[in-house]
Amino acid sequence: MQEQFGLFVHWGLYALTAYQEQVRARLRLPRADYHRLMAAFNPVRYDPDAWVDLAWQAGMRYIFFTAKHHDGFCLWDTRQTDFNIMNTPYKRDVLRLLADACDRRGMKLSLYYSIPDWNHPNAYNPASSHQCPPEAGDQPDTVRYRAFLKEQIRELLTGYGPVYTLFWDIPPHIADPEINAFVRALQPGILINDRGYDPGDFSTPERQVPDGAWFTRPTEACQSVGRQSWGYRFQEDYYTTRYLASSIDKVMAMGGSYLLNVGPMADGRIDPVSQEKVRTVGDWYTRVAESLTGIEPVAGKLVDSSGNQPFLAVARGSTWYLHFYDGLSAGGVTLKPVQEKPKEVILLNNGQPVAYAVTTLPTSWHWDTQELDQPCLHLFNLPAESFCHEPVVIKMIW
């Protein structure tokens, strides 16, 4: 993928409930009741430049916006359904305003589109998940629904400038490669995720960090600032920034991209706690970003032999970066089997040089075998205590 770090934004009528983006299904609300929210949606404090600035300062270079979530409510001026932003008291195309703000900043725009649509009479698909049962008068018909979906995609991909990536949500379990071909014809060069009508271009692990090595397929992991919801939630259980930065570091050091999500409030503002999460994570990210760009895994297995602290080693040319995504448990690293001295070692978190030597360490006891431990590269006097709240990245220049 071209970009590494993006802001995911879940916004829609559900923000009014401050509950969760799937509130209609989670609380089993009839369609007509949910529709009443439309009359109350008036985000007078919506300032897309403020969203874009927040993301940009955190080092994010794309914004992924929920044009339509499962509820079927459309945040653009669509001609395919009345259930859209133009029929709220706000009456303005919020996607257009966001696209313009992105354009002003050079921020890329990506679009999320839910295949489940709890408003559309043809959308019900028993083969998929996240379905509300059809209501009286609905006529489930996945073929007719795809005709509607294509017209919406045509509007989204022809009316708002370049779209960097498309995020289908909830696999329909229907194979129809024609849909992504249609998308690509409208936006050549667009990247498409793996939750649509064919495998697309990239994978999307959600709320979990896969264990293991370098990704074999382009991958974009996503996670929200809080545990309960992607949309704005009043009683949210926010993650610690240490937890968020740790999963971001791990995913990126495996070659993946990362989408960190916020759910703006119904008035259009991003709540202060979410903003602070983005800022704090962004502050760490911008200090270490060079270690995550244009990298490949270091060949061979490196270990921290005395501490067993987990890390991922990546390289760009003759520079190595060691990613201690869970932080350091002590102020030293014993790097085996490295026996040469690098030209320079830097702690990227603060840009300061790190002390090092190639030496034999006292960790193992070998009297009985009469063998001394092999010398190896020892990094020491690291200010681990000052950085116990974030992943630690060590740069080594060879």
Ligand code: GLC
């Ligand atoms: C899940 C949820 C959805 C959310 C998405 C983000 O699929 O159903 O609410 O938008 O994850 O990846």
